[in-house]
Amino acid sequence: MKKCHEIDYQVVGEPMAEAAVITLDPGEICISESGAMLWMDPDIKMSATLTDGSSPNNGLAGKLFGAAKRIIAGESAVVVQYENVGKKRANVTFGAPFLGTxxxxxxxxxxxxxxxxxxxxxxxxYGTSVSISFAGKPMGAFFGGEGLIFQSIKGDDVVVFHAGGSIIQKDLKPGEHLFVDSGSLVGYTKGIEFDAELSGGIATMLFSGEGIFNSKVTGIDNGGTVFLQTLPFSKLCMEISNSLPRKN
Structure with a gap:
């Protein structure tokens, strides 16, 4: 039995400045991170709530626990719902916080x-669970450059996400692995194990500019998919910071 509402989407705009248009039938709902909406049709009703709809029978304690998990995962406690209260299909458009795909x-x-x-x-x-997940092995969590916590997005319909620059999809069979620069890993599916390894010898670690550890993603079980970005926001910020004039 389907748990999530069934929505349609279209990516519009120019490369590096794209937006996502979600189309809702009457009565359908989508959810988003706070502040993501750009514009919407008059028949769309927007409301802030503590639930993503994945556990509609949760009481207040359950909703607060879900909100706490979203905060840990790097999102806001509040989920914004967009419901089509009209009698015909209607659109709501979402944007990204920085240039990308x-x-x-x-x-x-x-x-x-x-x-x-x-x-x-x-x-x-609506009905998609937005929660948290620990990032693979302890070495990967602490030294892989991606952080200890990832967002776990679980459901049976569409999710829209954003990557810096262009996005590259890599499918890894069981036993295949890939070394990923810090910040370049946008996401991964089931069948992927996330870990970290030393980036090389002492000279390489100190002078390559790639850090001491690299993230390592490996296909396990039936294999899986990793999503990579060509312009991590952290690198963009670093380049901007390095180009700013220094105070004497």
Whole structure:
């Protein structure tokens, strides 16, 4: 039995400045991170809530616990719902916080769950669970450069997320692995193990500019998919900071 509302989406705009248009039938709802909405049709009713709709029978304690998990995952406590209260189809459009690429993904195509870097999530169908997940092995969590906590997005319909620059999708079979620069890993599916390894010898670690550890993603079980970004926001900020004039 389907748990999430069934929504349609379209990515519009120019490369590096894209937006995602979600179309709702009458009575349908989508949810988003706070502040992601750009514009919407008059028949869309917007409301702030503590629930993403994945556990509609939760009491106040359950809703507060869900809000706390979203905060830990790098999102706001509040989920914004957009409901089509009209009699015809209506649109709501979402934007990204910085230049890059919008991606729409049906969670049914990736086993019902994807793990996203903090801040990557934009919007999804009502009923999608937005929670937290620990990032693989302890070495990967503490030294892989991606952080200890990822967002766990679980459901059976569409999720929209954002990547800096362009997005590259890599499918890894069981036993295949890939070394990923810090910050370049946007997300991964089931069938991927996340870890970290030393980036090389002493000279390489100190002078390559790539840090002491690299993230390592490996296909396990039946294999999985990783989503990579070509312009991590952290690198962009670093380049901007380095180009600013220094005070004497």
């Amino acid at each position: 919008m991606v729409g993904l049906n969670l049914n195509d990736v086993g019902g769950e994807i793990f996203l870097q903090r801040g990557a999530y934009i919007a999804s169908a």
